[in-house]
Amino acid sequence: MTGVTVRRGSSALRLPAFRRLCAAWVLSNLGDGVLFLTLAIWVKDLTGSTATAGLVFAALGLPVLLAPFAGHVADRVPRRRLLVVSNLAVAGAVALLLGVQDAAQVPLLLAVTFLYGCAGHLTGAAQSGLLRDLLADEDLPSANGVLTTIDQGLRLVSPLLGAALYVAVGVGWVVGLTAACFVGTAAVLLTVRVTESEPGEPTGSYRRELAAGLDHLRATPVLLRLTLAVAAAMAVTGLSNVTNLQAIESGLRRGPELLAFLAALQGVGALVGGPFAGRLVRRWGERPAVSLGLLLLAVGISSTLTASVVVFGVGAFVAGVGLPWVFVGFATLRQRLTPPHLQGRTSAATGLALSGPQTLVTMSAAALVVLVDYRALIACTVAVVAAAALAVGRQGRPGAAGA
Structure with a gap:
């Protein structure tokens, strides 16, 4: 920790170092959002194949399997330096895309996309530890709320910007803007002043060190229970990627383009909810906030069982x-109950727990919707998310030690 004394309930934005971290977060998320959707559009134009374009999303998703390695690295080197180097490396890798001219070079594009996805897990793990070193416990809710709001806001706008640039002036401008965003991120991070915690001493074999994040979850029952509940909820929402489309076409009798409008409404909802998240966590505690959020998610998903566009929109x-x-x-809760030297590995372990099952369910959803009525799948999704919400809500509020 930095040793700064902060009033309970004060905003993390009062700290200059956190404001600079936010500026870096804006730039990196802008670069992220501008590029990722454009890559799939670009591959589709180069090859004419939707299946090949889908490989872009596979290349972005597969690095989750390497998350434990990323977390281990983030816990073993200075995190600010790692973030700077990673962002510069990403900028360099993205710049290689300027050499892609035809379908024969799509493998290079997919390789860069895979490296880009790996870097995302590395920087995510490093940032978790950097936040823990930078902020007092009482500032973590507001900090996470601010970063989540930035993330959701840019996720709503930046893909549209990337697609517009691609159509209007070509992919070179998209690549150039993305690379510039990551260089800018590295430059801003160089100005962040933080006293970083020392890495913990190795306590066993490399394999044991790699699994330290998972071991910490097992040794912290309150965090393990919350992780399992949220992981179950996130996994089953993987069905929604297919059932939403089926509900629009079969239930509403509308075209699939409505899905983009509903996604935009969900993004607007996240922008409304994000600024209140930190205040809610400080007042009620982490788990009540998670429980209420999951209940709202269950209510929102249940709206897709109706035949009303208005109800669909409100639900989103x-x-x-x-x-x-x-x-x-x-x-x-994860940051608060995890010691500094395990922040990266625990962040990676929980990230794998949340993203891995969701990816598998998403991949299986297309087959399931052929075999099972989409309304039954929606009802199952709502039931699992609501059950997770109730399970989290019954746990109460943890003490400082997570007992």
């Missing part, structure tokens, strides 16, 4: 409001 907005409360509450 409600789900968007609840999601930041889930993620901010979960991240705050």
